[in-house]
Amino acid sequence: MSSTLQRTCRNVVVDGCRTSLRLERLYWDALDEVCRREGISLSHLVTRIKQQAQGAPGVxxxxxxxxxxxxxxxxxxxxSAATEEGHVRAGHNVGDPLTGTTDRPEPVAGTSERSGARKTAVPAATSP
Incomplete structure (x- = not known):
């Protein structure tokens, strides 16, 4: 995992200007995969990310x-692409996500085993 956390700089053309981004290798690999899946260039992707972020409320x-x-x-x-089936195949939800151990405490009564969040009742929708 440590090699995926090593940061690397790459030059990318964003909005027509060359800029340098310093990201962990894990993110460069992820961006390369997105570009391959979507059939777009890294410059186009990062430009779109920047444009979308600039239009976000409060930014x-x-x-x-x-x-x-x-x-x-x-x-x-x-x-957004993750599914429960994919998490099961990846061995998630079986213990410590960093070490892969299966030792975990029993869930606390009144909480969700999956998230540890307190279960709350959701009122049923009523028709007018």
Whole structure:
């Protein structure tokens, strides 16, 4: 895992201007995969990420960090593709996600085993 956390700089043309992004190798690999899947260039992808982030509510254009926007995009892109079946195949939800151990405490009564969040009743929708 440590090699995926090593940061690397790459030059990317964003909005017609050459800029340098410093990201962990894990993110560069993810961006390369997105580009391959979507059939677009890295420059086009990062330009679109920047444009979308600039239009997001509460984001000041002057303070926009493209690197952070790229990290958020990568997480969102792959998270939206994740399925419960995929998590099972990957061995998730069986213990410590960092070490892969299967030793975990029993869930606390009144909480969801999956998230540890307290279960709350959702009112049923009523028709007018």
């Amino acid at each position: 000041a254009t002057q303070s926009l960090c493209v690197t952070s926007a790229v990290r958020v995009f990568a997480m969102t892109y792959f998270r």
